[in-house]
Amino acid sequence: MDQNVENHGRLEKLEGIGCSRKRREDPRFIQGKGNYVDDIKLPGMLFAVMVRSPYAHAKIKSIDTSKAKAYPGVHAVLTADDLKPLKLHWMPTLAGDVQAVLADGYVSFQNQEVAFVVADDRYVAADAAELVEVDYEELPAVVDPFKALLPDAPVIRPDLDGKSVGAHGARKHHNHIFNWQIGDKDKTDRAFTDAEVTVKQDMHYPRVHPCPLETCGSLASYDAIRGDLTVWITSQAPHVVRTVVGLLSSIPESKIRIISPDIGGGFGNKVGVYPGYVCSIVASIVLGRPVKWIESRSENLTTTAFARDYWMTGELAADRNGKIKALRVNVTADHGAFDACADPTKWPAGMFHVCTGSYDIPNAHVSVDGVYTNKFPGGVAYRCSFRVTEAVYLVERMIDVLAQKLNIDKAEIRKRNFIKYEQFPYLTPLGLEFDSGNYLPALEKVLEAVDYTALRAEQAQKRADPNCPTLMGIGITTFTEIVGAGPSKSCDILGIGMFDSCEIRVHPDGSAIARMGTISQGQGHQTTYAQIIASESGIAASQIAVEEGDTSTAPYGLGTYGSRSTPVAGAAVARASRKIREKARKIAAHLLEVAPDDLEFDLDQFKVKGDPSKAKTMKEIAWAAYNNVPEGMEMGLEAVDYYDPPNFTFPFGAYLCVVDVNKKTGETKVRRFYALDDCGTRINPMIIEGQIHGGLTEGFAVAMGQELPYDEQGNVLGGTLMDYFLPTSVETPHWETDFTVTPSPHHPIGAKGVAESPHVGSIPCFSSAMVDAFAHLGTTHFNMPYNSYRVWQHAQSLGL
Amino acid sequence: MKVELDKSLALPVSATAGWSLVENIEGMAACMPGAKITERVDATHYKGTITVKLGPATVSFKGELEVVAIDPIARTIHVIGKGSDTGGGSGASLDLNAVVKETGPDACELSGVSVVNVTGKVAAFGARLMGTVTDQLLKIFFDNVLAKAEELKTNTVPAGSTGSTGSTDAPAAPKPAAQAVETKFNGLAFAWAILKDFIAGLFGRSKAG
CATH class of the missing domain: 3.30.365.10 (Aldehyde oxidase/xanthine dehydrogenase, molybdopterin binding domain)
Structure with a gap:
């Protein structure tokens, strides 16, 4: 019975899989000590505000930025013409299309980004944004997808004029993007013909918005001397952002550091790359100063995803x-x-x-x-x-x-x-x-x-x-x-397979750090990943630090969305932990002078089968990993795993x-x-x-x-x-x-x-x-x- | 958002006199609270501004008006206009067809059908206020036009002593037009009028005026 009590005590101390461990994140959040993008302040930092289109569809006849530029405290006003020489006025989307970073001759939705005003602070930027004079010629808007497919519907994307094939095959109309089919049509149609009963129902799943409590934003800081770009960003996929920024800017990924700090909810809203992010990066490179851009609530609800x-x-x-x-x-x-x-x-x-x-x-x-x-x-x-x-x-x-x-x-x-x-x-x-x-x-x-x-x-x-x-x-x-x-055989983003990753380093004192390719937005990764490591490697969860969101320290991962953290990254955590455990087994065998197969893993230690008095705890093994390993074995106790799920x-x-x-x-x-x-x-x-x-x-x-309803004129x-x-x-x-x-x-x-x-x-x-x-x-x-x-x-x- | 307005107003003056009010674009604009013509570009083109209070926000639009067609015989006028707010966050356009019809020797009716399109922040934030605000603006506008017509009537009576309306009973102190035409917008009174209508609406009564 004493043995059971002791085991129970060890199990409780381990805080592994299945236990309702309290969230490690909460003390800082409930005390207002979180560190979100908008909390970060750098010396010399400027603030930017977007000028947006009041029209859902219009030609831009001219943009006059002179008054805004002359406004005291304004450092720059960017328009598509300023981005053109850098080829950054358009950017690729995750769906194989392109999106205007700043409107290039026309706007095609209300609140579309037209100009980017950078100033000493948010208030100056907002005042100066009102001085940007844009001459629009309003065009008829279409907000109903069925009307958009009528023969005489307004052309929403003149830049695609004449393109009969898009990223996903043939386009049958100037406002058509793709047709995607799956399944056996003939067999299905036959089943309907032969059926005793059929039912049919139309339904609309309305346009909604995830509306996370924290809106999207970025803070870009370019170091012209070192050539390094650091961007703090509200991103659910910081590594993907790094790759996109690298592709857009031609800066090598080794010189780009994307940091997702605490994120106040994502729910899919923070997967994409938005014009504000790109503009803050460009403005920082051009001005040589950190530039912050943070959405207002209405901007969030009406422009980003x-x-x-x-x-x-x-x-x-x-x-x-x-x-x-x-x-x-x-x-x-x-x-x-x-x-x-x-x-x-x-x-x-x-x-x-x-x-x-x-x-x-x-x-x-x-x-x-x-x-x-x-x-x-x-x-x-x-x-x-x-x-x-x-x-x-x-x-x-x-x-x-x-x-x-x-x-x-x-x-x-x-x-x-x-x-x-x-x-x-x-x-x-x-x-x-x-x-x-x-x-x-x-x-x-x-x-x-x-x-x-x-x-x-x-x-x-x-x-x-x-x-x-x-x-x-x-x-x-x-x-x-x-x-x-998902499985890389069927899932990729921009050509990168949708694996995920974990790197674990066990320190000499038996504590550990795990670095992940995912990023928590409230899911509690710091808590749960540590529980997996605890159960799989025998290191108490309280001794494990989990780090995410910094592309300069974390292994490449595809991020957190689509409930993929546990199925994909969680698997990488388990497998990396098992690698740690297997190396630890060999070290324990060396210390106990038995064969590795003679040992069994027991919560937080390896013990000799049939002689439980002979055992080495993970803490003891970790110490030995840095001074007494078997001959031919590398020092240290660490592991990396990239997990490509089979399904x-x-x-x-x-x-x-x-x-x-x-x-x-x-x-x-x-x-x-x-x-x-x-x-x-x-x-x-x-x-x-x-x-x-x-x-x-x-x-x-x-x-x-x-x-998010629209009226016929395209007002959201x-x-x-x-x-x-x-x-x-x-x-x-x-x-x-x-x-x-x-x-x-x-x-x-x-x-x-x-x-x-x-x-x-x-x-x-x-x-x-x-x-x-x-x-x-x-x-x-x-x-x-x-x-x-x-x-x-x-x-x-x-x-x- | 689109607001379609179809309103008419009986004026106690002859159709000719009524038409003289309508064809004077500057005068008409001055009857609209918060509006004024700032420049007459040519015979048919004008520039102007209008300031509207929508709930807690005040929006100033500046824009252009064009008289597309004017027919003094049929007494019809077609005006289009467009503008944007000075902050660039909203746009508005107007398409107005107005006609003055004779309803008696010293009576006429001014009818107007207009379509106002509003885009941007005003539409997004002010959509639920637009109807009431427009009603109130028009109410003040009509009061002002009526006051102008009354003034016209009073001023023309001494010349034509055979006025059929019995000029001897004319109001002792005719309302000076300058006072009636509120070029300066009284936000508080306006807000009160909207609130009053809103409360009246809650109890299912028809709106005042």
Whole structure:
């Protein structure tokens, strides 16, 4: 028993995988001691402000910067003409298109960057920006992707005139970007022809914005003597930024240092490279002084990277029992004025082809058309993997529509179509191999926890009562996400495979530092990576420092987005830790004078099999690594691992939501939300809980209020927090969470990633509940966001 | 955002007198609160400014007006204009068709159909105020035009003693036009008028005026 107590004590001290270790990041954040880009102040630093277009579409007849330049305190005013000699007035996007850094003769979205004013401080720069006189000739704007494809639609991108082939194949119209198809069209069409039942539903996933608390910004400092460029930047992918800056500037990457300090939330908004970053770098090189550029809230909401804006038509073919035979999807994707979507190079619609979901669907075909409109560019994965939220939304909505048509309960129809546990690994008709899943027990656990039968009975009772003031809706989703981009055979960004990396150095005293190619924006990497190292190498998590975000010290990595940190970098951490452990085994064997195979690893030490009194702790081994290693072995104890995942990981979940809708006002109360997630091996349950709360809250935000609407003239109408819904604790419902554990078979520790599942899974669940509230009146779908006005309008349209 | 306005105003003067008000571009502009013509470029082109208060923000536009068509016989005028705010963050354009119709010997009706397009910050921040603000501006504008017409009427009565409206009962102190035409914008009164209309709207009453 004493031995057990001692082991338990060692285990607790280790703080490895599975323990709810408190977040190492929080003490500095909750005390206001974080260090964000805007906190960094350098001697001689200047501040820059963008001059932006009030028009969504206009020719620029002239720009007069003379008054602004003459304004006291102004150091420079850059326009496209100033960037032209450097060939920096346009830049490549992650999607194979180009984007104007500063408007080159025309503007194609409201608030587009036109000039960059650099001054002593932000206030002077803002005043001087108003003195830049731009003579515009307004042109008709088009904000509807379907109207953009009409024959006589305004030409949004004159620079592409005559180009019938884009980065992703043929363009069929001057505002068309690409058509991307996947799946067997003929087989799918045949399945529809032969089907006993078919359903079809149009739906719009509105344009939204991740709206992180910290807006985007950069601080560039060029040392003309050394020729070194250092940029502090709000980037989720600092190494990729370094490569892009190197390509744009012709400065060797060895002379460029990109530092992502603390980041106040990213959610996809901070993956791309934005004109402000480029301009601050150019201005610093030109002026020889550090130049800072920080977005305002409205600039953030209206210029840097929207998400979604997918117009989707889904169709399902099935038999009378609700067994699905085929899925057919057509999407018109509004990409805005430049195609700046952050997707793996080969997949212009990201991983939308996960849209067959958790269901055994034998045939499927997807066609996506990307379209230019006079709206700001982006198309990022807002707390999801590339276009996965859209895909999951589509299939979850469609299966509800089918259930309604066949009058089958929506839990039951899911059970009839689930991929069975024994079918994994499961190859989908769209070419993905799902690694593992166990969907039926997850759903049954949720249904039992909420007493689904009683909820349906209550709903039936309320529907039967004409005096009931509320409509009760029950939503269900059983989603599968795809994360961990990704295998280099199918995923790259700018030609660089989407691996990730970890470097661990163990110091003589047994403490260690791990350096990563990822960058936390709130995920808690400092906490969880250390837990993996602790379990895998026996060094207590409290003795491990985790460093990220500085390209001069960290190994090359593709960054943090798409829930890839745990599936990809987490695997690199585990494998680097195992390399440490194996070297430590040899050193321990040398110290104990036994063969390495005679040793077994036990939490934080190696002990001789059969003689536990003979053991060496990792602390002792670390010391020996610097003075007493076996002959022929290098001194030191360190390891590097670059992990190229063999496959994606596929977290899943079963969610249930109950809403009460006021018939007369449209006001909706989320009475209950039960979220069961399966993210494989759970590294830190407390952080998982926090991630799920955050993801559900952002899902609630999208479903119930977030939208960036445009008027016909191309004015963006959601560009302030007066209009853009950011839920606080006042609006946010109570979340109930639960879990099952189905490890990933190919991940070194079986972990799948969790941060985005609750966002991906909850949004269709809210829609499912809202539609369910009106389902008995014939509603099969109505579009988000479900603010009271829109719900009231829907209720009115039904004569309520 | 686009605001379409279709308004008419009865004037107590003959159509000819009413038309004389309309064809005087500078005079008309002066009736719009916060607006003034700063330069007459030629017979049909003008430059001007207008300052509008939208909630907490005050926006000053400067721009150009062009009289595209004017027909004194039919008493119609077509004016287009465009401008941008002095800070460069917003743009606006106007397309106005106005007509003066005779409704009696000493009565006419001024009708105007205009489309105002606003872009940029004003549209983004002020969209929900635009309708009310425009209503208020027009209300003041019409009051001012009416005051001018009254002044015209009063001034013309002594010359034509056979005025059919009974000039002996004319108001004791005709309102001086200069006082009625608010060239300086009274922000507080304006804000109050908007608030009053907003509250009235909440209770479903038709808007005052």
